[in-house]
Amino acid sequence: xxxxxxxxxxxxxxxxxxxxxxxxxxxxxxxxxxxxxxxxxxxxxxxxxxxxxxxxxxxxxxxxxxxxxxxxxxxxxxxxxxxxxxxxxxxxxxxxxxxxxxxxxxxxxxxxxxxxxxxxxxxxxxxxxxxxxxxxxxxxxxxxxxxxxxxxxxxxxxxxxxxxxxxxxxxxxxxxxxxxxxxxxxxxxxxxxxxxxxxxxxxxxxxxxxxxxxxxxxxxxxxxxxxxxxxxxxxxxxxxxxxxxxxxxxxxxxxxxxxxxxxxxxxxxxxxxxxxxxxxxxxxxxxxxxxxxxxxxxxxxxxxxxxxxxxxxxxxxxxxxxxxxxxxxxxxxxxxxxxxxxxxxxxxxxxxxxxxxxxxxxxxxxxxxxxxxxxxxxxxxxxxxxxxxxxxxxxxxxxxxxxxxxxxxxxxxxxxxxxxxxxxxxxxxxxxxxxxxxxxxxxxxxxxxxxxxxxxxxxxxxxxxxxxxxxxxxxxxxxxxxxxxxxxxxxxxxxxxxxxxxxxxxxxxxxxxxxxxxxxxxxxxxxxxxxxxxxxxxxxxxxxxxxxxxxxxxxxxxxxxxxxxxxxxxxxxxxxxxxxxxxxxxxxxxxxxxxxxxxxxxxxxxxxxxxxxxxxxxxxxxxxxxxxxxx
Amino acid sequence: xxxxxxxxxxxxxxxxxxxxxxxxxxxxxxxxxxxxxxxxxxxxxxxxxxxxxxxxxxxxxxxxxxxxxxxxxxxxxxxxxxxxxxxxxxxxxxxxxxxxxxxxxxxxxxxxxxxxxxxxxxxxxxxxxxxxxxxxxxxxxxxxxxxxxxxxxxxxxxxx
Numbered sequence: 001x002x003x004x005x006x007x008x009x010x011x012x013x014x015x016x017x018x019x020x021x022x023x024x025x026x027x028x029x030x031x032x033x034x035x036x037x038x039x040x041x042x043x044x045x046x047x048x049x050x051x052x053x054x055x056x057x058x059x060x061x062x063x064x065x066x067x068x069x070x071x072x073x074x075x076x077x078x079x080x081x082x083x084x085x086x087x088x089x090x091x092x093x094x095x096x097x098x099x100x101x102x103x104x105x106x107x108x109x110x111x112x113x114x115x116x117x118x119x120x121x122x123x124x125x126x127x128x129x130x131x132x133x134x135x136x137x138x139x140x141x142x143x144x145x146x147x148x149x150x151x152x153x154x155x156x157x158x159x160x161x162x163x164x165x166x167x168x169x170x171x172x173x174x175x176x177x178x179x180x181x182x183x184x185x186x187x188x189x190x191x192x193x194x195x196x197x198x199x200x201x202x203x204x205x206x207x208x209x210x211x212x213x214x215x216x217x218x219x220x221x222x223x224x225x226x227x228x229x230x231x232x233x234x235x236x237x238x239x240x241x242x243x244x245x246x247x248x249x250x251x252x253x254x255x256x257x258x259x260x261x262x263x264x265x266x267x268x269x270x271x272x273x274x275x276x277x278x279x280x281x282x283x284x285x286x287x288x289x290x291x292x293x294x295x296x297x298x299x300x301x302x303x304x305x306x307x308x309x310x311x312x313x314x315x316x317x318x319x320x321x322x323x324x325x326x327x328x329x330x331x332x333x334x335x336x337x338x339x340x341x342x343x344x345x346x347x348x349x350x351x352x353x354x355x356x357x358x359x360x361x362x363x364x365x366x367x368x369x370x371x372x373x374x375x376x377x378x379x380x381x382x383x384x385x386x387x388x389x390x391x392x393x394x395x396x397x398x399x400x401x402x403x404x405x406x407x408x409x410x411x412x413x414x415x416x417x418x419x420x421x422x423x424x425x426x427x428x429x430x431x432x433x434x435x436x437x438x439x440x441x442x443x444x445x446x447x448x449x450x451x452x453x454x455x456x457x458x459x460x461x462x463x464x465x466x467x468x469x470x471x472x473x474x475x476x477x478x479x480x481x482x483x484x485x486x487x488x489x490x491x492x493x494x495x496x497x498x499x500x501x502x503x504x505x506x507x508x509x510x511x512x513x514x515x516x517x518x519x520x521x522x523x524x525x526x527x528x529x530x531x532x533x534x535x536x537x538x539x540x541x542x543x544x545x546x547x548x549x550x551x552x553x554x555x556x557x558x559x560x561x562x563x564x565x566x567x568x569x570x571x572x573x574x575x576x577x578x579x580x581x582x583x584x585x586x587x588x589x590x591x592x593x594x595x596x597x598x599x600x601x602x603x604x605x606x607x608x609x610x611x612x613x614x615x616x617x618x619x620x621x622x623x624x625x626x627x628x629x630x631x
Numbered sequence: 632x633x634x635x636x637x638x639x640x641x642x643x644x645x646x647x648x649x650x651x652x653x654x655x656x657x658x659x660x661x662x663x664x665x666x667x668x669x670x671x672x673x674x675x676x677x678x679x680x681x682x683x684x685x686x687x688x689x690x691x692x693x694x695x696x697x698x699x700x701x702x703x704x705x706x707x708x709x710x711x712x713x714x715x716x717x718x719x720x721x722x723x724x725x726x727x728x729x730x731x732x733x734x735x736x737x738x739x740x741x742x743x744x745x746x747x748x749x750x751x752x753x754x755x756x757x758x759x760x761x762x763x764x765x766x767x768x769x770x771x772x773x774x775x776x777x778x779x780x781x782x783x784x785x786x787x788x789x790x791x
Contacts, residue, residue, distance in 0.1 A: 109646075109650055111645070111646035111647040111650060111776070114647065114775055114776040114778075116776075116778060159749075163746070244654050248654075249685075291684070341746065342739075342740040343739065344750065376739075376741065377641075377739030379642065379645075379739075380645075381646060412667075412671070412674075415641065415642070416668065416671065416673075416674045417677065418642055418645070419640075419648075419681075420643070420645065420678050420681035421681070422642065423644045423646055423648060423649035423682070424649075424681050425646070426645075426646030426650050427646075427649055427683070430646070430650070495677075499673070499676055499677065499680075502677065502681070508684050511683075511684075512684070576778045576779075576780070577778055578778070
């Protein structure tokens with residue numbers, strides 16, 4: 001408490017300044033970081049207006065209003081942290097906390113209505129509580145991850161209730177009411193989502209920081225130390241989850257190379273430079289391994305199909321470019337507006353077809369049939385999978401002009417392609433593009449510590465909002481481009497586009513090349529964010545030597561952190577991420593238990609108190625205990 | 632027993648399958664048993680090319696698939712089997728394919744189907760086919776992604 005009183009005046013002083021002042025209050029320069037654990041950097045009071053903005057941000061991250069990009073931007077804690085920081089007046093620290101919270105979710109993937117954790121809940125609420133409650137980024141991670149599990153309830157509620165609105169859309173389809181179907185895809189689901197998102201997040205953002213900070217103040221010190229230790233270990237989970245996608249085959253060595261590049265340059269090599277090296281290596285890797293070469297003609301039987309033939313007669317009705325664009329934009333905005341267990345993107349597909357139906361069909365019977373045809377179960381990756389929409393639109397156009405294309409033909413394209421294209425699309429967007437760009441953004445956001453030490457999550461590190469901004473720009477351009485090209489090529493070339501693209505090996509090349517780059521960056525990120533500090537010391541010639549600092553690290557810096565990552569990866573192959581998460585949390589907190597006596601010489605002397613951990617320390621190095629003060 | 636996973640999923644190969652299941656099982660081969668798909672040259676090619684590099688995909692009619700799977704069940708290489716309907720599993724089982732567990736992974740809503748659990752909907756006939764499989768000694772479980780805990784069908788099927 002004395003320590004906190006001493007820092008009350010520093011509430012609004014940038015963290016870098018705190019770090020330079022801290023040694024003055026500490027006992028020795030090398031234990032300085034220990035003066036700042038859990039709750040110390042001063043609080044920000046969250047006003048109701050700010051809480052409302054944060055709650056709105058959380059709603060938007062699951063909403064359709066950001067041109068389909070919410071899932072790749074506001075959804076991610078790195079971005080959420082930046083915006084929470086802006087709202088609360090400290091974007092640098094917000095970005096840093098968001099980046100830290102994002103690391104455990106680096107390998108997050110939601111496919112086919114599965115949803116392992118409410119990532120934006122952890123991002124928006126976690127950053128708010130940490131920033132306003134004055135938690136350091138490491139404790140923020142340990143607080144945010146359980147929040148993410150709590151938030152899943154919101155997703156489940158939405159997936160179940162939205163099924164009802166699909167039936168409302170059926171009702172309008174039966175009447176041939178195009179606008180009705182479009183509205184049913186958006187209005188009821190979004191009103192419902194807004195209510196179940198806004199209310200809990202508003203309450204938590206407004207009142208949560210004080211509650212959590214007070215609660216942390218009442219817990220024993222070893223427990224809050226345990227949270228900080230967990231904050232250093234939980235990033236291993238996100239890295240290991242991402243490794244499940246990219247850590248394989250001939251790309252494996254690049255992970256270790258990335259780790260070593262970072263540790264052996266003492267963290268002075270920026271993630272951007274490492275990514276540039278990764279690009280060069282990816283090029284060389286592809287050139288020398290020949291991965292992704294075009295599939296030999298003999299390996300795959302020629303499909304013998306030509307691009308969908310146009311009817312010979314002069315068409316009665318033609319789609320205009322504006323119709324295609326409107327349809328594409330509708331899908332890009334609203335594909336997941338009414339996502340539900342029963343039909344997943346079914347109503348979104350029908351909604352996207354409304355501009356097409358308006359142009360092609362005039363009789364109520366035709367309109368009714370077309371709406372019903374497209375209101376069925378549908379689910380694919382909403383960007384690369386757009387090939388299906390383009391193809392289906394071309395088929396609808398031919399049908400309207402009298403070609404013999406029945407419902408079965410259209411349904412079989414949709415149901416046959418939605419799976420495989422989701423497989424390819426998810427491999428590209430969710431498990432390659434997003435984690436690699438996030439890793440880059442998180443790396444930039446992690447900033448550098450004052451005093452030239454290795455940038456970690458330690459107090460004194462300043463965040464860099466540029467990390468969030470660079471990530472948003474890159475991911476948005478890539479995702480929208482993929483969606484647009486797939487849509488238009490699907491329309492122009494139909495199924496030939498799919499086979500040509502797959503046969504060319506281009507997608508394999510992208511995935512293999514991105515795997516090389518991704519492993520290198522991921523390795524560096526592991527070195528940057530996974531932090532483990534061993535407590536035990538050995539007596540050597542009368543001096544107490546820390547096993548890690550004096551023996552392990554001089555041989556292989558970061559060996560312990562690498563060991564934790566590999567162990568987590570190994571565990572993930574055997575059990576579920578939730579169990580691994582629980583294990584890591586329990587282990588971290590238990591490792592801080594002061595089993596070997598209080599070891600406390602000065603009451604309230606935190607820097608020494610923190611060093612009573614049995615196994616792991618919150619920060620390193622933990623110096624020699626101070627001499628007792630003269631009475 | 633190397634038929635690592637027999638999964639009923641009306642989308643066959645898709646994101647969950649490629650990104651999560653294949654990695655978790657380290658399956659080295661995918662066999663798809665579905666008459667309509669096997670007869671569609673285009674879909675066969677897309678499915679073959681949609682799987683990750685180095686994982687061969689065989690798209691076979693159910694009768695051929697039964698012969699092939701009996702053969703594959705005897706070799707150590709882990710295989711993932713994908714089908715679209717409970718009926719196919721029943722046909723494979725009756726043809727002598729050793730299937731210890733069948734996984735309901737994705738059965739979308741449609742006419743006549745009733746929602747059982749999350750993204751799993753079944754028609755009464757399909758439910759009956761699954762019960763028949765259980766009588767034949769095949770466990771039926773719902774596990775949408777590899778990270779979920781499998782739920783035995785029996786826990787959800789209240790006999791109505």
